[in-house]
Amino acid sequence: MSRRSLPSKLLGWLTRPQGVFAEIDEGDLWLSLLIILLIASTASLARYNYAIKLPVQIPEFLPRPGQRIDPEAFKRNIAYFQAFGEAFRVIANWLLMALLIHLYMRLLGSRGSLKGMLAKAGFASLPTLLQQALRLVDSYTISRESLLELTASLQGGWKPSSFNLFILWTLILLILAASANYGVSKRRATAATLPSFLTLTLLPLLYALKG
Numbered sequence: 001m002s003r004r005s006l007p008s009k010l011l012g013w014l015t016r017p018q019g020v021f022a023e024i025d026e027g028d029l030w031l032s033l034l035i036i037l038l039i040a041s042t043a044s045l046a047r048y049n050y051a052i053k054l055p056v057q058i059p060e061f062l063p064r065p066g067q068r069i070d071p072e073a074f075k076r077n078i079a080y081f082q083a084f085g086e087a088f089r090v091i092a093n094w095l096l097m098a099l100l101i102h103l104y105m106r107l108l109g110s111r112g113s114l115k116g117m118l119a120k121a122g123f124a125s126l127p128t129l130l131q132q133a134l135r136l137v138d139s140y141t142i143s144r145e146s147l148l149e150l151t152a153s154l155q156g157g158w159k160p161s162s163f164n165l166f167i168l169w170t171l172i173l174l175i176l177a178a179s180a181n182y183g184v185s186k187r188r189a190t191a192a193t194l195p196s197f198l199t200l201t202l203l204p205l206l207y208a209l210k211g
Helices: 006-015 017-023 026-053 071-107 114-124 126-141 144-154 165-182 186-210
Strands: none
Touching: 017 114, 017 165, 026 071, 026 114, 026 126, 026 144, 071 114, 071 165, 071 186, 114 165, 126 165, 165 186
């Protein structure tokens, strides 16, 4: 277990991330999992709040003859489904990001622990926790009309603003995490982290733009 105290680990990524990542090891995997679960639950609740404010149209093929579906109950079910999907996406993204970085590092001839990368990737996701916390506040305060306007503006596909400060911040921390976990230079860590990040983040956005 690393020598740094728990509060210092959680706050050190703001001031001395490289030093913190050097001390995080496999024993901190449980804390990393807690961070990811907190992000997932926050993102899930925000998604539910947004979904419950948006109108939903019941497909014509769903109601049976003589049957009426409650629109509000249907909307809640859709909101629950979207919230579950959001939580699953956060957890899957954490697992796949660490796994892809690990595989790229192995291809580059570097040695390191997958569990260690998972632990460090959880801490590298802390900017996402800030983002989701702000998103959660917005989901409670935004009006239905403003949300409808925002949703309509985003239907055209990917926007430059989709790549924001939080994403860039997370990418930088992932590079530092990979560098510490595999004992390699930042340039070598970037060569493994950037393709992984592009695969899980930018390619889906580019696909949406193409569509």
